[in-house]
């Protein structure tokens with residue numbers, strides 16, 4: 001079966017055109033495709049499928065082989081893939097697990113409209129919110145030397161989150177206009193180079209504190225940009241923007 005590999009700021013995905021519904025949605029096959037030693041390797045696997053009224057449908061699996069909630073970088077990568085497949089030229093609308101998304105592509109930069117966010121909860125000095133996937137936000141200093149795996153794994157497996165899991169983001173403010181984010185991802189159970197729904201969550205917490213509406217986000221895999229509109233306690237018109245690149249293509253032996 002033909003596959004493509006995409007990366008969005010280092011968050012990497014096995015991408016499959018499943019418009020003919022030929023891909024076997026089997027946990028162990030997906031897990032093996034994402035395995036970096038026994039398979040192609042990726043933080044997740046994404047299927048592009050037909051949709052009755054929109055341009056396409058996105059089906060996302062974490063590297064543990066389980067279908068999961070929304071993936072922001074994966075959403076940007078599937079927009080680049082749909083553009084490559086000539087499903088649309090500049091602007092698109094597609095369905096993902098959290099609902100309808102809009103997307104745009106120009107000069108290799110992909111913009112994805114995220115779901116509205118209605119609530120940011122305080123958890124002691126930290127925050128919890130859902131940007132299509134559940135996220136925990138902790139602000140730290142000296143993030144470059146922070147033990148993301150150890151601390152992220154402890155929060156993700158704490159009594160509060162152990163059952164459903166959560167993605168854990170550590171955030172350092174660089175300036176009013178720039179933050180640095182590192183993420184421990186649920187379902188990968190490791191730090192990834194970037195997490196789109198995670199940087200979006202970190203940006204919304206930053207907007208609340210700084211009273212701003214746009215921020216540049218540095219991740220281990222590159223830079224992203226988030227903008228949003230605040231309406232009382234909720235955020236709307238949230239856009240995640242950055243590069244999404246096709247890396248190679250090949251054939252998977254199933």
Ligand SMILES: N[C@@H](CCC[C@H](N)C(=O)O)C(=O)O
Pocket residue numbers: 011043062068069070071072073074133134167185186187188194195196197198
């Ligand atoms: N890499 C993602 C997040 C993917 C989903 C996450 N692992 C979960 O299970 O919640 C992103 O870019 O948003």
